[in-house]
Amino acid sequence: MLDRQQVILVVDDEERIRRLLRMYLEREGFVVEEAGDGNTAIQKAIESDYDLILLDIMLPGLDGMNVCAGIRKMKSTPIIMLTAKGEEGNRIHGFELGADDYVVKPFSPREIIYRVKAILRRSSVTAYLTENTSSIIVFPNLCIEHEARRVTADKQEVHLTPKEYDLLHYLALTPDKVFSREELLKEVWHYEFFGDLRTVDTHVKRLREKLSKVSLPAATMITTVWGVGYKIEHPK
Template identity: 65%
Template sequence: MSTDAKILVVDDEERIRRLLKMYLEREEYDVMEAENGEEALDLALHHEFDVILLDLMLPGMDGIEVCQELRKAKATPVIMLTAKGEEANRVQGFEVGTDDYIVKPFSPREVILRVKALLRRASSTKFLQTETQAKDILVFPHLTIDNDAHRVTVDNDIIGLTPKEYELLLYLAQSPDKVFSREQLLKDVWNYDFFGDLRTVDTHIKRLREKLSRVSEDAADMISTVWGVGYKFEAAAK
């Protein structure tokens, strides 16, 4: 089945770009390439991509800088490509808005699975829309989630969230006071049944709280840590 999804592949190694392009085009994705950070950022800002595969170590402007600058203007989903031993950089990547990462050397099948998972979640969140047909607007003290408009407001201020941050908040808010383990969140929000780093959840929770707290500490406090278990959304802030 054909798709209109557009993917940007960013890597300074032509061999890797060609490999990824070949496998992605087999899935009928529309693929563009960039070989450095400056070119990638220019393309990302002037085109509408559904997913960006972004190498961390690029000459000149690296993947962290590209993602950081991109997030000032757009919430395009980003999958960072990193080498083993770059764990600290991966954490930094999550902190500037990366949605996922893949460790080199990678299997093309894993890349396709990750891309499909991110497209399925970030482009339309169909499973959420189906389940929340009768309640497309969730209203809490200090916080409103309008799922029809894909918009979060805190004390009447619109909060800019990445697709994954939005999905995570909506997923938690749909089941107030229910505790979710990190493993469950990875499975249901990231669609990871057999791979995924639990710190991915922690880092996204941290970013989500930080964004909410810039407007309202009460709203940020609604996302509660249950030590040794996971996280929950408290309908009434602490």
Template identity: 65%
Template sequence: MTDTEQQTRVLIVDDEERIRRLLRMYLEKENYIVEDAENGEAALDMAISTDYDLIVLDLMMPGIDGIQVCEEIRKHKATPIIMLTAKGEEINRVQGFEAGTDDYIVKPFSPREVVLRVKALLRRSSSTKFLQTETKTKEIFEFSHLTIDDDAHRVTVQNKLINLTPKEYELLLYLAQAPDKVFAREQLLKDVWNYEFFGDLRTVDTHIKRLREKLSHIEPKAADMIKTVWGVGYKFEDAEQG
């Protein structure tokens, strides 16, 4: 077992012991360190006090639900989050993306599907990429109002670090690597999410909205660099550069 595997920590949050036990069994087979919480209160304490590589979070729980847990975590950390939702909870699913969820899985699910989705998100996450930086060529993209350090997986605006989720970061980097090129929402879903997602184009719009809000909090001009091309999609534009 490698050091990377030893350090990969996953938190499972679900009020059903059967689901926690099942997911723990499958994820531990992948050599992940797995911890679990049975409610939102415990999950928040654990998620904020411990640096997990990924969190599997149930949407519907008594007390503090998954949406609230996700929102609170996002105030402190950009830990990748997969939300578990019941079939037919599309409205809540969209709320989950607005709260900062990176992916979702519908119940009832196959444990093997969860493992595959966890692996896919870990590959794209900031923690995994950071562990690979020793063999990676340093890339820094500097623009008029923001800087993307892909080596450190970091975005700064006016020298202030912007706390982005893995998906928000990848979306910004994808657009910024091809300034002025217009990308359709369908293309962004396919390329940024790395697989055919569930086809809801609002996923892209929600992430763009959150990305703009975070950038605008420091410098509105940074947020304005992400342009909406009506009827098509989005593009990254740095009118002040060059």
């Protein structure tokens, strides 16, 4: 059990949505803060250390996409996007900006709670320390320090979002093993009933892009096995 209550920022311009989410989240023991517009949201998100942010896309002032991009320049706080737009292009754009998950309105509050808990479970250092996993994984061009959740490529630190780190670490635990997208959604995102396979593709793309900025050999370790999934290929 955590020693403190986890704090979630709910960002939505509709008071009834904020009130609904607050009610369900507080029932689960979370502390909830609110913001009703994009400018307030980005100020709060940067000034405070939230455990997770529920972020609506359609906001007055800065929209949710711009808020997400602004937060990602400063922090790696987990972000779940909330939107009435269900088109695939909007989901992918949200992931490319650094969102960890995406829920389309109208949503089930129970689904929101499920997704919130899944992300917090995987992004919590406390949760990781209870797992029987290697604390440091070292490849010629890549080092993953598990307890610190720190990744370095060619001795330069790579700043990843919680979900990007989770995915990289999970693949690195078993080099050369191919994981299907379905497996990765289940094991990394804990989605047995919900989830878009494109989520995995988008996170792999972002991982490669971030690694390639400091180490092309590290980036190319993440290999696509066409028609199957992904693996980390141990350098020969």
